[in-house]
Amino acid sequence: xxxxxxxxxxxxxxxxxxxxxxxxxxxxxxxxxxxxxxxxxxxxxxxxxxxxxxxxxxxxxxxxxxxxxxxxxxxxxxxxxxxxxxxxxxxxxxxxxxxxxxxxxxxxxxxxxxx
Amino acid sequence: xxxxxxxxxxxxxxxxxxxxxxxxxxxxxxxxxxxxxxxxxxxxxxxxxxxxxxxxxxxxxxxxxxxxxxxxxxxxxxxxxxxxxxxxxxxxxxxxxxxxxxxxxxxxxxxxx
Numbered sequence: 001x002x003x004x005x006x007x008x009x010x011x012x013x014x015x016x017x018x019x020x021x022x023x024x025x026x027x028x029x030x031x032x033x034x035x036x037x038x039x040x041x042x043x044x045x046x047x048x049x050x051x052x053x054x055x056x057x058x059x060x061x062x063x064x065x066x067x068x069x070x071x072x073x074x075x076x077x078x079x080x081x082x083x084x085x086x087x088x089x090x091x092x093x094x095x096x097x098x099x100x101x102x103x104x105x106x107x108x109x110x111x112x113x114x115x
Numbered sequence: 116x117x118x119x120x121x122x123x124x125x126x127x128x129x130x131x132x133x134x135x136x137x138x139x140x141x142x143x144x145x146x147x148x149x150x151x152x153x154x155x156x157x158x159x160x161x162x163x164x165x166x167x168x169x170x171x172x173x174x175x176x177x178x179x180x181x182x183x184x185x186x187x188x189x190x191x192x193x194x195x196x197x198x199x200x201x202x203x204x205x206x207x208x209x210x211x212x213x214x215x216x217x218x219x220x221x222x223x224x225x226x227x228x
Contacts, residue, residue, distance in 0.1 A: 004157075006157075009155070033214060043203075043221060043222045044219055044220075044221055044222070045158075045205065045207075045217075045219040047216065047217060050214060091157060091158065093158075095214070101146070101163055101165065101171070102160060102163070102173060102174070103148070103160060103217075104160070104174070105150075105157040105158040105159070106157050107155055107156060107157040108157045108158075
């Protein structure tokens, strides 16, 4: 069975601090996809990134970066120089490689950036 | 505008009264799916559909039904709602092979009294 664990339920930091959101996953599949989604206060889910299990390169997109470590089954997300607009619930998710019909989400981490 | 439309946005009902939450997408997507979001549990998949007349169970299908008679619509049916189905529901869709672009609806907050 697949499982995603986001142990941090809530994180609160002051603006401009760096913050890392942890994601640990379990799967028996040898190939799979990992995702991060953002859910701002308005409620809709916004796609942030997808990683393939066979591509362990870290990725940076502006102030966002992702650290994929297959050896520890982790896919952590770091926001550098956080801003108030980053306040949201962030979900890590996992799916199998074939068709990716089933998407398993973590519990979510509520991130609050205080001015 | 490309979008996934869910209705209603909010719904309060009583135990046992059948209800349907509608979901419609205008992007000609093959894949559609329903999720429920509960505090501390994240989003859990209820049902998904790979195309017209092709549906399958997700992780928490009990108490729900779906149908996919047309490509654009994927309604979620609660034949006899119970209080433990009080939740925030999301519909999502994407092209079959476009794994990154999963479009979500705005959500339906359901309360079963």
